[in-house]
Amino acid sequence: MRDWLVRNRIVVGVVAMVLVVAGGVTYVVAEVGNQGKAAAEPGTASSTGVRFVDNGGGRNLVSTMDAAGNRTTGTMQCLRVYTAGGTTVCLRLTLPGAYEAAVFDSTGAQLRTVPLPGTPSRARVSASGKIVSWTVFVTGDSYLSPGGFSTRTGVLDLRSGTLTESLETFATSIDGAPDKRQNENYWGVTVATDDNTFYATLGSGDKTWLVKGDLRARTMVTVRQSAECPSLSPDQTRVAYKKRGGRLGTWQLFVLDLASGKEIELPGSDGVDDQAAWLTDSALAYAKVQQGGEPTIYESAADASGQPRVLVRGASSPSPVG
Amino acid sequence: MYVASTRSGKENAPVDGVRTSRVPTTVFLLGTVSLLTDISSEMVTAFMPVYVLVSLQMTYVQLGLLDGLYTGATALLRLAGGYIADRVHRHKEVAVAGYGLSAVMKLAFVPVGASALALGGVQTLDRAGKGLRTGPRDALISLVTPSKDLGTAFGVHRTMDTIGAMFGPLVTFALLSWVTYRPGPIFMISFCFAALGVIVLVFFVRQPRLERVPGKVASLRATVGLLREKRMRRTTIAAGLLGLATISDAFVFVVLQKVSGLPSTALALMPVGTALMFLLAATPMGKLADRVGRWRVFFGGHVLLLGVYLLLLGPFGGIPLAAASLALHGLFYAATDGVLMAHGATLVPAHMRAGGLSIVQTGQALARFASSVGIGLLLQNLAFGTTVLLAVGALTAALVGVYLLIRPEVSR
Numbered sequence: 001m002r003d004w005l006v007r008n009r010i011v012v013g014v015v016a017m018v019l020v021v022a023g024g025v026t027y028v029v030a031e032v033g034n035q036g037k038a039a040a041e042p043g044t045a046s047s048t049g050v051r052f053v054d055n056g057g058g059r060n061l062v063s064t065m066d067a068a069g070n071r072t073t074g075t076m077q078c079l080r081v082y083t084a085g086g087t088t089v090c091l092r093l094t095l096p097g098a099y100e101a102a103v104f105d106s107t108g109a110q111l112r113t114v115p116l117p118g119t120p121s122r123a124r125v126s127a128s129g130k131i132v133s134w135t136v137f138v139t140g141d142s143y144l145s146p147g148g149f150s151t152r153t154g155v156l157d158l159r160s161g162t163l164t165e166s167l168e169t170f171a172t173s174i175d176g177a178p179d180k181r182q183n184e185n186y187w188g189v190t191v192a193t194d195d196n197t198f199y200a201t202l203g204s205g206d207k208t209w210l211v212k213g214d215l216r217a218r219t220m221v222t223v224r225q226s227a228e229c230p231s232l233s234p235d236q237t238r239v240a241y242k243k244r245g246g247r248l249g250t251w252q253l254f255v256l257d258l259a260s261g262k263e264i265e266l267p268g269s270d271g272v273d274d275q276a277a278w279l280t281d282s283a284l285a286y287a288k289v290q291q292g293g294e295p296t297i298y299e300s301a302a303d304a305s306g307q308p309r310v311l312v313r314g315a316s317s318p319s320p321v322g
Numbered sequence: 323m324y325v326a327s328t329r330s331g332k333e334n335a336p337v338d339g340v341r342t343s344r345v346p347t348t349v350f351l352l353g354t355v356s357l358l359t360d361i362s363s364e365m366v367t368a369f370m371p372v373y374v375l376v377s378l379q380m381t382y383v384q385l386g387l388l389d390g391l392y393t394g395a396t397a398l399l400r401l402a403g404g405y406i407a408d409r410v411h412r413h414k415e416v417a418v419a420g421y422g423l424s425a426v427m428k429l430a431f432v433p434v435g436a437s438a439l440a441l442g443g444v445q446t447l448d449r450a451g452k453g454l455r456t457g458p459r460d461a462l463i464s465l466v467t468p469s470k471d472l473g474t475a476f477g478v479h480r481t482m483d484t485i486g487a488m489f490g491p492l493v494t495f496a497l498l499s500w501v502t503y504r505p506g507p508i509f510m511i512s513f514c515f516a517a518l519g520v521i522v523l524v525f526f527v528r529q530p531r532l533e534r535v536p537g538k539v540a541s542l543r544a545t546v547g548l549l550r551e552k553r554m555r556r557t558t559i560a561a562g563l564l565g566l567a568t569i570s571d572a573f574v575f576v577v578l579q580k581v582s583g584l585p586s587t588a589l590a591l592m593p594v595g596t597a598l599m600f601l602l603a604a605t606p607m608g609k610l611a612d613r614v615g616r617w618r619v620f621f622g623g624h625v626l627l628l629g630v631y632l633l634l635l636g637p638f639g640g641i642p643l644a645a646a647s648l649a650l651h652g653l654f655y656a657a658t659d660g661v662l663m664a665h666g667a668t669l670v671p672a673h674m675r676a677g678g679l680s681i682v683q684t685g686q687a688l689a690r691f692a693s694s695v696g697i698g699l700l701l702q703n704l705a706f707g708t709t710v711l712l713a714v715g716a717l718t719a720a721l722v723g724v725y726l727l728i729r730p731e732v733s734r
Contacts, residue, residue: 013525017518024514028507029510035504055377058502077499079376096368097590117586119371137375143587165586266343273380287379295379316379 032058034085043312045069047283047297049321051083051095056314062090064321065312076104079120082277082319085129087111087143087158091120091136101134104155114163117152122177122275123317126191130217132156133198149186153200155215167200170213172220188229188275192236197204199223199230199239210241229275231284233236238302240266240276240284253286256300262273266300276303279320287316343454348466349475350529353482354460358519360483362428363448364490369505372498377505378436380512395446396453397684399690404457404680408540413458413676414464414529420455421523425516426450431509432591456683461676464667465530470636470665473616476660477608484601488594538673545677554669554678557617558685561662564624565689567717569697574630574651577706579634583641592648597651600659606665607656614664617728623657624721626650631714635707662686 002281004014035120043065053071054063078090079099086106094100099116118136125132135153155164164170167186169224172179184204191198196216202209210227213220215276227241228251236260243250245265253269253276256262266284276286282302287295298308311318374380407416427448434440460476467475497508549555575592582588611619633647663679670678700709 009525015522016521016525020514020517021522024510027510029508031504031510032502035502053376055503058504060376060503079372082442093372093498094493095587095590096491098587100587115585115587117589118377121375137371174329289379290379293435295377 010314035059040315042204043069043071043315044299044310046311047279047320049299050279050285050311050318051081051321052287052312052315052319053063053078053081053317054296054315062088063315066321067284078317080123080134080317082123084125084127084322085256087124087125087129087132089123089132089134091116091123093135099136101132101154101156103132103158111158112156112161114154114156116154116212118150121151122188124191125319126195127234129165130158130195131198132158132193133191135187137187138194151187151203152154153186153189155189155198157195157215159195164215164218167213167220170218170220172202172211172222174209174222174274179313185232186211190230190232190275191259192232192240200230201228201230201241203228210239224256227254231276231278233278233302235281240278240302242258242272242274242276253284253300255284255304264304266302266304266308268298269300274316276300277318277320279318285311285318285320328342343649344471345475345478346466348527348530349463349478350482351522352463353479354485355421355519355523355527356479357486358487358515358522359424360486360521361490361493362512362514362516363424364453364487365494365508365515366428366431366448366490368491368494369508369512372503373431373505373508374441376503380436380438389537389634396449397688399450399453400456400680400687401677403454404461404676404678405540405542405545407458407461407622407676408545408639408674411532412529413427413462414523414527416676417455417458417518418461418523420451420453420458421516421520422451424451425513425520427451428509428513428516428707432505438628457676457680459684460663460667460679462527462530464663464675465532465672469668471612472664473608473611473619473661474605474639475608476664477605477611480604480608480656480660481601482487484604488597488601495564529662532672538640538671540677545674545681548670548674548678551669554682556727557666557669558682560728561682562618562685562689563724564717565686566693567713567720568593568624568627568690568693569631570690570694571651573694573697574647577710578644580599580706581634581639582647584641584644585638587613587642592644595645595648596652597654599649600655603653603656607653607658611657611661611664616661616668619657620661620665621721621728623654623661624717624724627654627716628714628721630654632711633719634710635714650689 006086045068049066051064054061060077060079060080061073062081063071063073065071075191076090078092082089082093088104090102090103092101099120101114101116103111105111115151116136118138121137122135133155138150138152151168181204184202189198189200196214198213198215200211200213202211208226208228209222210224210230211220212223226243230241232239238255240256241251241253243254245252250271251273253266253272254263272286272288274286276284279285284300285297286301287297289295294314295314296313297311297318299311301309403416403420407413427444430444434444463475464472464477549558575589578592579586579589607619630647630650633643666679666682697709
């Protein structure tokens with residue numbers, strides 16, 4: 001047997017290569033053939049209907065589901081998408097390792113593209129559709145802190161066309177004292193209805209802060225600690241954010257009442273890592289991955305009454321359909 | 323068979339001497355194995371950011387923590403892989419184990435899912451496979467090549483290796499853009515490339531027969547004892563010193579983008595520039611090293627790196643600065659990566675080749691890791707320009723030290 005193998009090793013090798021290629025091609029063709037079916041599965045009725053990225057369909061196409069749960073698959077391919085006030089921001093791949101933010105108006109005409117310095121993580125549009133923001137992860141300069149990471153958050157004002165490439169250029173004060181840190185990161189912007197006030201996350205060292213900022217004055221002040229990826233409610237009275245509170249230090253979603261300072265935990269959100277989107281003043285949507293599964297969009301009551309329910313499977317990046 | 327004569331310093335023609343090509347077929351076959359494996363691993367590297375952030379809806383926070391572990395695990399396994407290969411006279415089998423481990427790990431990504439710890443574990447095992455195979459693989463190249471052609475052979479291997487590394491991200495990009503974002507098919511295609519590499523190694527590459535000479539056993543004591551030999555010890559120290567003064571690619575690219583004033587998207591293209599120059603120049607540089615001396619070319623490569631650092635101070639800007647810097651950076655790799663192994667192969671007797679090469683390589687890798695951690699700490703307090711100036715000073719000092727240390731003993 002061993003002699004036979006030695007004598008015929010070239011033939012055996014070629015046969016093995018053919019088998020690997022055939023097996024791989026068969027698997028991939030079957031998987032890719034199947035992926036279209038997932039996109040046709042109806043979702044669940046929701047408060048408003050949602051727009052999202054369809055991950056289950058494999059092409060990451062922006063899709064919509066109306067309030068009754070009927071799905072329509074679009075043609076725009078995005079890693080992150082958000083729509084508000086008629087404006088859509090789509091964070092997408094342009095070249096190997098290169099990404100851009102593309103901004104569209106309500107007719108689908110492309111208004112502007114901005115090259116991004118890293119992998120898309122968050123995307124938001126203010127309620128008026130005038131202020132667009134995003135956060136990307138920069139993997140190239142993680143040397144800044146050994147074992148650390150780095151983010152860049154950009155803000156684009158469509159009224160003036162002003163582009164802030166990084167919030168790091170704003171003046172920040174931490175607990176009332178001007179900030180002189182070198183190594184700091186910002187992520188997860190949410191803009192108020194005045195199109196000037198915003199909330200975001202500041203991370204530096206092993207701490208994170210919820211910051212409140214002013215776009216015109218280019219300033220930020222810290223509000224409280226350990227609150228990440230804020231999302232302002234449509235009525236402007238509450239902020240939803242993720243905070244490490246679960247077992248094993250996982251994130252959970254919380255809603256803070258800005259007037260009273262009272263914070264409530266949303267049940268069933270353990271392990272979330274997303275910037276929640278308000279569908280209405282009483283309902284939030286967010287994506288979460290179940291162990292070994294695909295990302296799934298959940299809807300949760302903002303007053304913490306009851307468990308979250310599944311809106312769409314194999315989907316992420318929810319925003320309300322107006 | 324070819325018997326390495328390592329200390330005579332004379333050119334040593336292969337005894338069977340009937341080669342038509344200057345570079346043995348085995349080197350091309352090992353180059354093919356590396357090309358396929360690099361397509362596989364660079365596909366995954368290019369997919370990881372999208373996979374983690376989009377498919378798993380995770381942020382990077384926990385992933386970076388394991389970087390130190392990777393480097394440590396790779397270094398230890400590199401030494402172990404080299405030593406074991408010598409010990410059991412089976413370079414090929416140890417290399418198969420390393421390539422095989424990395425291949426199988428490609429199938430483990432999807433099952434472990436969104437667990438940062440398990441994902442880090444899979445990546446660590448993937449890199450452990452790389453550590454295990456490097457020493458035996460380089461030893462195989464050196465054992466089948468006449469010593470006068472070692473530079474060329476390693477140059478050809480590194481060229482093929484880098485071609486694979488350039489194709490990997492393109493394959494991932496094509497799949498994402500036109501076929502699918504689903505992780506299953508992407509990891510499966512990556513696995514298939516790796517499996518093809520393992521098949522080429524298993525069925526087409528032959529272990530060169532080394533005669534077992536009594537008294538020439540690659541014991542642990544003898545392998546470590548290689549460092550008692552003056553040229554070997556000085557080479558290891560010199561490579562380590564230069565490694566300490568070598569700043570990481572990531573830092574070079576980030577500074578270059580800032581200094582040249584190019585948009586931040588240029589960051590994604592910079593590694594391509596370096597790799598392109600590396601693959602074009604690796605074989606010619608290897609040939610040059612065979613002619614004028616490997617150590618001389620290795621040393622010259624670091625002088626080119628000093629040129630890169632000086633350009634990072636920004637004597638001019640824009641695309642010319644980026645192009646000049648990346649060309650020099652690629653030439654630096656072409657003049658140092660394979661050439662150091664070609665030089666090392668002339669210092670280590672054949673029966674301890676894998677272990678000896680691993681020692682030289684591990685010293686260099688650990689020094690480079692120490693340098694990147696050091697730079698990280700420096701940057702918390704210093705500006706980019708000051709850090710680059712410090713690097714210029716450190717590399718100049720290392721070059722002077724190494725010049726004085728090595729010159730009389732190993733000028734070849």
